[in-house]
Amino acid sequence: MDPEHLRRDARAVEDPIAATFELAESVDRQTPKIRKMLRYVRWFVALWLLVDFFLILIVARERVFLGLILFGPLVGCLLAARYVESKNGHLALMVLAAIFAILQVLVTGDLLIGTLLVFLFILGFVILDLLRDLRSFFDYFALRHRVILAVRAADPVVHVPQGKDAAARILAHLSATHPDLRAVMTLPGALATPALLTGRSGLTYSFDAYIRSEPSTLSRILHVGPAGFAVFVKAFDRAPTLADLQSLKTAVEDVCVATRIPPARIVAVWKAHGDESVAADTYEFLTHQAARVTIRGSTYACSLELAREGDDGTYDFIPFVVQPVTAGARTAAS
Numbered sequence: 001m002d003p004e005h006l007r008r009d010a011r012a013v014e015d016p017i018a019a020t021f022e023l024a025e026s027v028d029r030q031t032p033k034i035r036k037m038l039r040y041v042r043w044f045v046a047l048w049l050l051v052d053f054f055l056i057l058i059v060a061r062e063r064v065f066l067g068l069i070l071f072g073p074l075v076g077c078l079l080a081a082r083y084v085e086s087k088n089g090h091l092a093l094m095v096l097a098a099i100f101a102i103l104q105v106l107v108t109g110d111l112l113i114g115t116l117l118v119f120l121f122i123l124g125f126v127i128l129d130l131l132r133d134l135r136s137f138f139d140y141f142a143l144r145h146r147v148i149l150a151v152r153a154a155d156p157v158v159h160v161p162q163g164k165d166a167a168a169r170i171l172a173h174l175s176a177t178h179p180d181l182r183a184v185m186t187l188p189g190a191l192a193t194p195a196l197l198t199g200r201s202g203l204t205y206s207f208d209a210y211i212r213s214e215p216s217t218l219s220r221i222l223h224v225g226p227a228g229f230a231v232f233v234k235a236f237d238r239a240p241t242l243a244d245l246q247s248l249k250t251a252v253e254d255v256c257v258a259t260r261i262p263p264a265r266i267v268a269v270w271k272a273h274g275d276e277s278v279a280a281d282t283y284e285f286l287t288h289q290a291a292r293v294t295i296r297g298s299t300y301a302c303s304l305e306l307a308r309e310g311d312d313g314t315y316d317f318i319p320f321v322v323q324p325v326t327a328g329a330r331t332a333a334s
Contacts, residue, residue, distance in 0.1 A: 061109065070107060074097055191210070193208065205251035213228045230256060230264060239279075249304060
């Protein structure tokens with residue numbers, strides 16, 4: 001526990017805003033310790049599942065081969081239940097898992113010990129699933145905290161660089177502010193301006209610029225290592241409407257599912273004249289919606305970012321994204 005907490009009364013608050021940031025920083029300091037604890041617990045539970053597996057087979061004795069066969073569909077149902085989004089599908093898989101669990105108990109020949117071991121085996125899977133969700137929460141919290149601090153420290157005025165058009169200028173800005181993206185843009189075939197991309201649905205979409213970093217071989221095969229990332233740029237000659245951004249979101253999701261490369265940045269850019277701005281429903285969409293794609297069992301969320309070029313030669317971003325270009329926020333698939 002943070003020693004600072006021991007010297008304070010949690011009920012005493014003087015400045016709510018300052019206290020909120022202080023609390024967030026305190027939790028962020030504890031995040032590495034919590035991650036380490038979660039890793040140790042996951043190892044312990046995984047080891048217990050392995051031991052429990054062999055104990056069930058030992059108790060089964062002469063029916064060990066039948067018990068081994070039943071483990072296949074039991075584990076398959078438990079794993080599949082993690083990735084099924086519909087409640088009915090999840091319920092159906094859990095019912096099937098319960099049926100195979102009952103059969104597994106009957107195979108052991110000892111109802112008391114068999115029930116205990118099979119119950120603990122299923123409980124171990126449930127605990128691993130909960131630990132995965134908890135780890136995803138802390139990963140999200142840590143990333144969110146770093147982003148908020150970066151936004152507070154960032155220069156509020158972002159000047160528009162030179163370029164022949166809005167797409168070229170936003171690419172120059174991204175290249176200047178993100179060294180990792182600049183390195184990718186120098187690779188052959190990584191940058192396409194413009195780009196015609198085909199989604200999983202078979203539809204072809206037009207983008208003013210498309211940058212991609214291929215996932216590693218380990219990521220493609222074992223889901224370990226860099227997952228790669230993609231950057232999409234779409235230029236508009238007027239203030240984009242809600243329908244425009246919804247279409248852009250759909251196009252990005254369709255393309256990313258087809259390429260199996262998660263989105264890192266989705267930038268819509270347009271040059272405004274005077275006080276021209278977007279409608280209220282468009283602003284609401286930008287600040288509350290995100291493109292979501294599920295690739296290799298992981299769900300990635302990436303906000304649509306509107307870059308407005310003002311007459312004064314500066315950008316106005318909605319929302320303001322300052323995190324280095326990597327794959328969008330990653331969460332466990334629901």
